[in-house]
Amino acid sequence: MNKNEDSLVITFITGNQHKVKEAQGIFQKFDIELEHIDLGYPEIQGELADVSIFGGKDVARRLEKPIIVEDAGLFIRSLKWFPGTYSSYVQDTLGNSGILKLMDNVQDRYAEFRSVIGFATPKTEPKTFLGVVGGQIAHQEKGKHGFAYDPLFIPEGYDKTFGELTREEKNELSHRRRSLENFACWYKDL
Numbered sequence: 001m002n003k004n005e006d007s008l009v010i011t012f013i014t015g016n017q018h019k020v021k022e023a024q025g026i027f028q029k030f031d032i033e034l035e036h037i038d039l040g041y042p043e044i045q046g047e048l049a050d051v052s053i054f055g056g057k058d059v060a061r062r063l064e065k066p067i068i069v070e071d072a073g074l075f076i077r078s079l080k081w082f083p084g085t086y087s088s089y090v091q092d093t094l095g096n097s098g099i100l101k102l103m104d105n106v107q108d109r110y111a112e113f114r115s116v117i118g119f120a121t122p123k124t125e126p127k128t129f130l131g132v133v134g135g136q137i138a139h140q141e142k143g144k145h146g147f148a149y150d151p152l153f154i155p156e157g158y159d160k161t162f163g164e165l166t167r168e169e170k171n172e173l174s175h176r177r178r179s180l181e182n183f184a185c186w187y188k189d190l
């Protein structure tokens, strides 16, 4: 995995450019170089960890090298943690306006973004790394930064949505930062 004495490298499999930019910013601090490959893999329906493990194993075997994949979603407590693992589909269908309609007159607006990194190699058992950030669903969409649900989500301790924060600000506290950091700390010590 070592590229040379000083730098580590890891291959991130995703079709989402926003994730790549976020991960690059986070890995820089760990001196880990990110190689990005946009490659499809089977996404089973299940818990985030199961999705990452299944997809990660498939890709590591096909590429014959260690890789990471990431699966994430928005989990809203008053909607029984919907959209959760259906986040991608719901974003493409209901969208943020549909979520706001479902939340009309709902008092409990607690939600969390969850992210799971799946690390897989062609031979070893996969490992997963979780990151969670809690917050509130706003009453209206705000901000143009980020992607997907970002204009809806106000992280704990802030009065702005992820969509109103810069990428650097979001990267300080995001679910992806937490899962990537958990992974990076472990990977550096390998």
Ligand code: ITT
Pocket: 013, 014, 015, 016, 019, 070, 071, 072, 073, 074, 087, 088, 091, 113, 146, 147, 148, 149, 150, 174, 176
């Ligand atoms: P992959 O190629 O990595 O699978 P994806 O865009 O399909 O990229 P996921 O399946 O991990 O990503 O994420 C599910 C959905 O959750 C994603 O399409 C977004 O709608 C939403 N989501 C995930 N992380 C988010 C974030 O940081 N901000 C806003 N929405 C996010």
